[in-house]
Amino acid sequence: DIQMTQSPSSLSASVGDRVTITCRASQSISTSLNWYQVKPGKAPKLLIFAASSLESGAPSRFSGGGSGTDFTLTISSLQPGDFATYYCQQSYRTFSFGGGTKVEI
């Protein structure tokens, strides 16, 4: 099994802040890495696929990077609607998710 580890597990930030979340895979997964935004009671949203490709409809303030085992999700200027929990997910060998990063005020 491929284990995904996210850090931090939570962070406090303000509107306008630049926020970076990291995700590490237990083995190399090339760029088979996706990022999702999850809010309570709402359908999760795909933000980034293939490590750095912005999903259609996702705001351009979201960006992803990395390859191999280390990946990042960056929000360039945090907006009020961005307070949520973010998950990375590998699709290299079946699927597994990171533990999540809760972004709060």
Place this chain on the structure above:
Amino acid sequence: QVQLQESGPGLVKPSQTLSLTCNVSGGSISSATYYWNWIRQPAGKELEWIGRIHISGNSNNNPSLRSRLTMSADTSKNQFSLKLTSVTAADTAVYYCAREASWGGFPSFDYWGQGIQVTVSS
């Protein structure tokens, strides 16, 4: 706009079978382009992939659930289903259905349902 909606009982007794259905609108599950997935999240824990099904009949699932899991698809109703037998409290979770797309060989879940809370309790 593709929409997915989970339905099923919110409470299941231990040792019984959990049955959920995902209704798809705005797109056809008969499309060979996509897989249709189930994912769950116990309270306070991470998301766990359960399994997926393709209209061809091909399916894959999480080895930890394989012996208890059955998935099926009904093209006439444009929905797919999950059955999980012999449930315990550890199966209590929010269950999501999701569409899997693959661009350039990189799969991702591009549409999700809102999720349904299922509690296993007597």
